[in-house]
Amino acid sequence: MIVFLNGQFVTEDRAVVSAFDRGFLYGDGLFETLRVANGKAFRWGQHLERLRRGADFLKIPMPFPPDAWRGFGDELIVRNQMPDALLRLTLSRGAGARGYSPRDARNPTLLISLHAVPPADSENPPRWRVITSSVRLAATGPLSQFKTCNKLSQVLARAEADAANADEALLLDTDGHAVESSSGNLFWIEQGAVRTPPVADTILPGVTRAVVLDLCHTLGLPILETRLTPGQLLQTDGVFVSLTSIGVAEAVSLGRETL
């Protein structure tokens, strides 16, 4: 496997960063995951725009002109002969002096890597057994709106799903409302409308979430942005999750309850 790291195409074993990179020390960075199909990465524009807004907020300079990023990604797909893949962009603040102050870190790290797509039935969306995680997502203000490298809550939730032999974990906010799954946005169907929690406080504005909403508009399906508890989720007419890697997955159970 070849990866792109700071302007060079290197083999995976040579893809190393300084142990003093602030990405490693503090999770001081951002990432995006894009779906690659038939040799093309989808929705570069939206993913790069979300990353750019996060980089603006964190004041991490974007190395290379953003247009060049797409070229690096395209070359990576060709070099690895991986026309079907996931493409991950990782931007960290790079190495700096010890301590939280980002003042002395001026050389950001850019990593672009390809990864296998989770196996899936090409006809039908995956059917997931979901558990409710004990991890609560707190409203951390603006930070929640960006795909940062501070992902321990999601790692813990996902580990709970693994331990329960489930496919995914549902996360609640500190008020007990269902907000998202460890790696995707939450949707449910009720009274003929597609519903999803509003993007606010704790909810990442997913690129695939936007695709689902666009599709509903196109199909003339009513959409409602609203909140609910896991108990209320059991009373709905269907639950699904949207995420880049596989598009949409149906939730067929929540804990011991069938959905």
Place this chain on the structure above:
Amino acid sequence: MIVFLNGQFVTEDRAVVSAFDRGFLYGDGLFETLRVANGKAFRWGQHLERLRRGADFLKIPMPFPPDAWRGFGDELIVRNQMPDALLRLTLSRGAGARGYSPRDARNPTLLISLHAVPPADSENPPRWRVITSSVRLAATGPLSQFKTCNKLSQVLARAEADAANADEALLLDTDGHAVESSSGNLFWIEQGAVRTPPVADTILPGVTRAVVLDLCHTLGLPILETRLTPGQLLQTDGVFVSLTSIGVAEAVSLGRETL
């Protein structure tokens, strides 16, 4: 500078980790900072114990017997001839498959590094100008109790202090109570008692915080664990912050107000 990385003593430029280390990708790790003086690192026991509890919680195996860690640190101090320094322990989950699941990551990364101590007057504690950060610390449950590598809130708060030409930033919780500074625990003096917020929800149980409390007990000073707002902080008889790197710093102003 020589650093310890996964069993080897290497020069700083060779201290590299995989770009697929989950510490770099998700902040999936823990750290501790110890004060080294006269060639000895202080309070190994407490720091290692906090790290061990965090590693248990995150299910990151500790590489090498914990007793050996102290030997690595001692050797590092000798090799670098740095009898006065800060010693940082960083433990990450190491490289694994793409995605939040930690299932396939089985080779944790251990980094031990030395850093310069912030310059200080040996007679008097530093006098800090403090600002109130716009970043709110959310109660994220058990995670708050460990010194994890998810530190973007602290990085942002510290950057606000830098931008205001201040020495430190005070963080509030989502209820508006003052909880800690970007890198230390908060104390104030009121009605003859030393006061500090209780360790719960959002407050990291600092090793130096415990030293301050022990000292107050020894001196027979009354201690109260309680909460207050930044406005109330202005009415107290003195405010200070405890942190490993310099011990105790006095806060002399909060924003435009003198303390």
